[in-house]
Amino acid sequence: MQSEQKPDFHDDLIKELLYWIEVNLSDRLTMEKASKKTGYSPWYLQRLFKSKTGFALGKYIRDRRLTMAAIALRLTNMPILDISLYYSYDSQQTFTRSFKKNFAETPGMYRRNASWTMSGITAPLTVDEFPPPEYEIVELPEMAFEGQTSTHSYPIEALFNAKNHVHRAELLRYLETPESLLAPVWGLSDCRPDTNDEVANALQMDYTVAHEVKVSDNHDIMVPASRYLKIRYPYDLSRLNDFILYLYSVFLPTLGLEFIMQPDLEKYSRESALNGVTCEYYIPLARH
Numbered sequence: 159m160q161s162e163q164k165p166d167f168h169d170d171l172i173k174e175l176l177y178w179i180e181v182n183l184s185d186r187l188t189m190e191k192a193s194k195k196t197g198y199s200p201w202y203l204q205r206l207f208k209s210k211t212g213f214a215l216g217k218y219i220r221d222r223r224l225t226m227a228a229i230a231l232r233l234t235n236m237p238i239l240d241i242s243l244y245y246s247y248d249s250q251q252t253f254t255r256s257f258k259k260n261f262a263e264t265p266g267m268y269r270r271n272a273s274w275t276m277s278g279i280t281a282p283l284t285v286d287e288f289p290p291p292e293y294e295i296v297e298l299p300e301m302a303f304e305g306q307t308s309t310h311s312y313p314i315e316a317l318f319n320a321k322n323h324v325h326r327a328e329l330l331r332y333l334e335t336p337e338s339l340l341a342p343v344w345g346l347s348d349c350r351p352d353t354n355d356e357v358a359n360a361l362q363m364d365y366t367v368a369h370e371v372k373v374s375d376n377h378d379i380m381v382p383a384s385r386y387l388k389i390r391y392p393y394d395l396s397r398l399n400d401f402i403l404y405l406y407s408v409f410l411p412t413l414g415l416e417f418i419m420q421p422d423l424e425k426y427s428r429e430s431a432l433n434g435v436t437c438e439y440y441i442p443l444a445r446h
Contacts, residue, residue: 221280273416281407302377305368320399345424
C-alpha cells in the first residue's frame with residue numbers, strides 16, 4: 159500500500175512570505191527582516207526560498223520592486239522622485255541606475271513611450287497559473303458602443319490581488335440574467351492615472367458594460383480601428399480577474415509585442431459560449 163505524501167509545511171511558510179513581500183514592497187525589505195518574519199536564519203531562508211521557487215530571494219524582491227515602480231510610471235501620476243522614494247531607493251539616481259539596468263531605458267523614457275512591451279516585468283509568485291492561452295492577432299474596425307460606465311480607483315498595491323478588482327462585478331451580475339446574451343455583450347476597461355490629486359499612487363479604471371451600435375447612431379464610446387491580440391478565455395467567469403493578472407504579468411511579457419494605452423475589450427456571446435469560450439479578450443497593439 160502506497161503511503162500518502164505528507165504536506166511540506168515549508169510550502170505554507172513560503173506562500174506566507176510571498177504575500178508578506180507583496181504588501182511590503184514599498185518598505186525597505188532586508189534579508190534580516192525576512193529572516194525575522196520566518197524565524198529562520200538568512201542563510202537557511204535563502205536556500206529554502208531558492209529550492210521552493212527557483213528564485214534568489216534578494217533578487218526576487220528587487221525585481222518585484224522594480225516591476226511595481228515600472229507600473230507606477232505607466233499608470234499613475236507620481237513624479238519619478240516620489241516613485242524612487244516610495245519604493246525605498248536611497249536617491250533618484252540610484253533608482254534610475256537600477257531601473258535602466260533592468261528595463262534598458264531610463265524611468266523618464268519608459269513613462270513617455272507611446273507603447274509598452276512589458277519586457278523586464280517580474281510577475282509575483284502569488285499569481286495563479288494557467289495553461290498558455292490560444293491567441294491570434296486580428297484587426298477590428300472602428301466600433302461604437304452604448305452602455306454604462308463606472309469609475310473605480312485602485313491603490314497600486316491592490317493591483318495584483320484579484321479580489322480587489324471590483325469593476326467587473328456589474329457585468330458578471332448582468333451575465334447571470336437569462337436575456338443577457340440575446341446580443342453580444344462587451345466590457346471595456348480603460349486604465350489610466352487617477353485624477354484625484356489626493357491619492358498620487360492610485361490608478362483609475364473606467365469600466366463600461368455595453369452593446370455595440372452603428373457608428374452613425376448615438377453612442378457613448380467610440381473605439382478607433384485597431385490591431386489587437388485576441389485571446390480566448392475558456393474558464394469560469396469567477397476566475398477571469400485571476401486570468402487577466404496572469405496575462406499581464408506572466409504571459410504578455412514573453413511575447414515581445416508592443417501594447418498601447420487604449421481600452422481592453424471583452425466580448426461575451428452566445429455563439430462563443432456554445433463553442434466553449436467564455437470570453438474573447440482583446441488587447442490593443444501598436445502598429446508598425
